[in-house]
């Protein structure tokens with residue numbers, strides 16, 4: 087069996103499962119946020135009763151992150167609903183806005199707080215819950231009804247997916263990042279190329295990535311329609327997890343004879359900086375092919391492109407430079423925001439590098455990654471042409487339907503911000 | 516859930532994502548409060564670019580200005596219908612607008628699950644892409660029992676794939692009703 091099949095079999099208390107089987111699995115962690123939490127709690131109360139208790143309060147993690155710094159009254163009310171529920175249920179893992187505990191983007195907050203562990207099953211009411219597959223677990227996004235069902239029962243049905251394996255041989259070239267790997271794959275197989283299936287990332291090129299790079303890969307499995315993304319755990323994984331939690335876990339690995347839907351092999355050394363052109367994550371191009379395309383906005387942030395290593399990469403390029411276009415920097419979490427203030431590159435903090443280059447830095451949250459209310463930091467309110475480290479460029483995703491979004495790595499976005507047009511980061515060095 | 520679904524067709528293209536089905540700025544209304552819930556009907560499919568809204572001609576609003584309900588009961592989509600975010604507001608918005616079924620060659624799996632488990636509307640899969648064979652405003656009738664879609668306007672019939680494993684959940688009207696029938700919850 088593959089790693090995904092083995093995790094599902096174990097959580098269904100079976101010796102074996104086959105792709106296509108429908109099984110009921112026990113859930114280790116359920117995550118929800120401010121957009122989907124309130125309706126989930128509403129359904130839970132309707133179905134299980136006003137006084138019902140959640141199945142296991144240690145296993146529920148509630149992280150407001152989407153519409154956090156806005157004056158929109160409905161958005162703020164959603165956060166109040168989370169507060170009431172957390173108080174009623176006496177939830178230990180609620181990361182409330184405006185408190186010391188506030189974290190920011192859920193998919194990065196989960197690993198930081200030690201909730202992503204090898205061999206486990208994690209569901210979340212957000213499609214990028216697949217990010218946690220980077221830790222060698224089964225993680226996928228679900229809707230509010232399914233989440234409410236888990237809240238009451240601790241279980242959910244899953245159809246066992248077939249696994250597509252993507253192997254990267256050898257290490258990446260300088261200025262090529264995990265983001266370029268995943269944009270290449272999505273461009274090759276299309277936005278539904280992995281529908282209903284697992285995307286497993288393997289090979290020396292993947293093992294050479296740190297956990298943040300691996301999270302970038304797993305995060306965008308959903309952009310190819312994948313049910314989950316997964317990477318076999320190794321010492322890099324264990325070191326990260328053990329530094330964050332002492333919760334026990336049992337890692338799971340592929341069997342020798344595991345059967346795959348398909349195996350696709352890439353030579354990392356041939357990989358170049360990649361782009362997804364408007365308006366689809368599979369509108370593949372190399373950066374070089376689109377070089378000099380005019381831009382008027384750059385955005386560095388989100389669960390896929392707003393981690394500390396993403397900002398270190400961007401700062402390497404933006405150091406001692408100034409940006410030619412409006413450039414927004416949004417750390418995914420408060421821990422990363424702290425890193426911006428403390429981590430130095432050649433004597434300057436990352437924050438100083440960005441500010442001296444003329445970029446604007448916003449508070450940790452999803453911010454303009456999904457548009458959001460009109461007053462959201464960095465939102466595209468008109469016909470902007472933006473290059474962004476986020477994961478989706480559907481029409482209107484970052485705000486106005488008139489806007490256009492190019493997806494790229496932090497190196498490429500920073501280089502393009504400095505030049506004011508699409509630029510291959512290798513041309514600046 | 517009745518065996519026959521009848522109503523007017525609303526035809527869309529491929530890769531209709533959840534931001535097009537219900538743009539993110541509208542996700543703030545309460546689904547429990549009827550005075551707010553109706554806005555999901557008002558803004559259902561409002562993110563679809565005008566030229567692609569109601570094919571082949573486009574320019575057809577799914578829900579008219581000043582209205583909270585759509586005249587269209589059956590949505591015909593291209594492949595990968597419902598891709599993007601996990602928001603259950605997407606199938607909910609279509610149902611609140613009055614839609615009862617979607618017919619497409621393939622779905623993004625979270626949308627498919629949400630439609631079935633929430634009992635919002637029935638997602639039928641087809642072998643062939645029907646977006647060229649059916650026109651917006653055509654009068655359609657779907658028979659679940661026969662896994663068939665009849666276009667009463669053109670007189671043509673099209674096969675639907677059987678619902679398979681999820682038929683029991685669809686029949687029950689959602690995952691909660693199903694679990695109660697199976698004695699998994701009281």
Ligand code: SF4
Pocket residue numbers: 152191192193212214387388389390451452455456476477
């Ligand atoms: S940062 Fe963007 S993609 Fe990630 S959870 Fe927030 S809205 Fe979703």
